[in-house]
Amino acid sequence: MNIINSIADMQALALAAKREGKRIAFVPTMGFLHEGHASLLCEGRTRGDLLVLSIFVNPIQFGQNEDLDRYPRDMERDCRIARECGVDIVFTPEAAEMYPQGFQTSISVRELSQPLCGDSRPGHFDGVATVVTKLFNIVMPDVALFGRKDYQQLAVITRMVADLSLPVLVEGMPIVRETDGLAMSSRNAYLSAPERESALCLYRSICTVRKQYAAGERSTGRLHQAALSIIQAEPAAVIDYLEFRDGTTLEPSFTAADGTLMALAVRIGKTRLIDNTVLGKEL
Incomplete structure (x- = not known):
């Protein structure tokens, strides 16, 4: 090499x-x-x-x-x-x-x-x-x-x-995740042990949205609220953005469909983490 x-x-x-x-x-x-x-x-x-x-x-x-x-x-x-x-x-x-x-x-x-x-x-x-x-x-x-x-x-x-x-x-x-679901990132090294646990709220919110979408929910407003409630319940988390967008144009999406992007950025302490999922596709 x-x-x-x-x-x-x-x-x-x-x-x-x-x-x-x-x-x-x-x-x-x-x-x-x-x-x-x-x-x-x-x-x-x-x-x-x-x-x-x-x-x-x-x-x-x-x-x-x-x-x-x-x-x-x-x-x-x-x-x-x-x-x-x-x-x-x-x-x-x-x-x-x-x-x-x-x-x-x-x-x-x-x-x-x-x-x-x-x-x-x-x-x-x-x-x-x-x-x-x-x-x-x-x-x-x-x-x-x-x-x-x-x-x-x-x-x-x-x-x-x-x-x-x-x-x-x-x-x-594809996104590579830790065994507990946290998306791998070089910035994960910044997280203390308690912050590392708090960061799992991103993955939990994604799993909840995907589950509700699979069950037939198509309102991005209701999907947004479901994800928001999970992240806001974590005291260490401060949301930068949590949005649903067209997976190609990144224009706002008001009705979820296969290919809709859920994207989020959340600060855990001083560390800014991002994650996403595309509805209708494998996690």
Whole structure:
């Protein structure tokens, strides 16, 4: 497994692989890998001749007073997981090279970036779209894999790739959960033991909504109230948003149907957690 820091070196290796007719699979991450990332890497191993993992804590997708400085990092552990998953190249660029002096270009996916996380984190998805575009141009993947836990991020990237005619297939992969249902996230490391228990209210609310939908409930207002009551009963939980949206356009949904997205962001203590489910599809 090669560890590469230089953009030029990564591009040279990608171009050489392309000339040899190799298919490149790519998993972009901010590191501090967990089983969710590992599932993407294992799938990527089946999708390409060359498997590339990027580890880059992207500063331009963090707003003021967000957790850029304390975002968890463990490169040694990340590389061990990468080797176990069969990664060929770990690309770990420096922020100073990704965004050199005078950098002033950004990518904006307007409508899809506005609601949900975009409303509470202005500019976040511009930072995501910009760094992913740069990474695609550097790594030159044929296929890139993303987890569906970050549902809006996946929607933004999929739209961006289509709009800009980028030659990469974007694949969304299922949410990986702990045995008790908590969606795996690098930010789970912030949670104390009591907070970790409190965080399960997200999963309980999702299960309740899915159960009521399966029983025939189609009013998103009533589904919203059912989920809201579960989360509000948890003293440590502060809701950022809890919404029902069209699974494609992210427009508000007033009548639930197969494909309707339930998306939520909840703060447990100082930690902001997101989760989602698509009604009518497997959890």
